[in-house]
Amino acid sequence: xxxxxxxxxxxxxxxxxxxxxxxxxxxxxxxxxxxxxxxxxxxxxxxxxxxxxxxxxxxxxxxxxxxxxxxxxxxxxxxxxxxxxxxxxxxxxxxxxxxxxxxxxxxxxxxxxxxxxxxxxxxxxxxxxxxxxxxxxxxxxxxxxxxxxxxxxxxxxxxxxxxxxxxxxxxxx
Numbered sequence: 001x002x003x004x005x006x007x008x009x010x011x012x013x014x015x016x017x018x019x020x021x022x023x024x025x026x027x028x029x030x031x032x033x034x035x036x037x038x039x040x041x042x043x044x045x046x047x048x049x050x051x052x053x054x055x056x057x058x059x060x061x062x063x064x065x066x067x068x069x070x071x072x073x074x075x076x077x078x079x080x081x082x083x084x085x086x087x088x089x090x091x092x093x094x095x096x097x098x099x100x101x102x103x104x105x106x107x108x109x110x111x112x113x114x115x116x117x118x119x120x121x122x123x124x125x126x127x128x129x130x131x132x133x134x135x136x137x138x139x140x141x142x143x144x145x146x147x148x149x150x151x152x153x154x155x156x157x158x159x160x161x162x163x164x165x166x167x168x169x170x171x172x173x
Contacts, residue, residue, distance in 0.1 A: 008057035073101035092126035
């Protein structure tokens with residue numbers, strides 16, 4: 001558990017991002033300001049009852065986000081992050097980081113990669129509880145038929161992110 005949390009508000013082309021880092025500069029949560037309530041629930045679950053202190057974002061976080069939204073699509077991959085969660089959730093979240101920018105994977109394919117081909121629903125639940133979205137790219141998971149599926153930041157953001165990355169998907173919900 002972290003000893004301190006810092007809340008950073010960052011402008012992006014798709015809305016204000018809320019990032020939480022710990023005393024070591026590791027990302028603990030990433031979400032959008034219009035989903036602050038969900039972030040607060042996940043933050044308490046993963047970091048305990050700490051109240052974050054508002055602060056300027058660390059330069060590496062600002063630089064990585066600027067680079068990503070500026071077109072350097074791999075810029076977020078080097079950001080340090082830490083989460084709580086179950087061992088299964090952490091396996092799913094780690095596996096998400098193996099989906100490259102511009103790539104997508106279905107829940108079933110992700111479950112198969114984890115050696116659990118019948119666990120697509122469990123993978124979906126773990127994907128949906130990812131506290132460090134965008135950096136751990138849960139937006140790259142789509143339906144088996146190529147359609148967009150749910151995204152905590154909203155389908156419009158998911159669509160934008162996948163287009164930004166040049167991913168192929170069926171643009172119908």
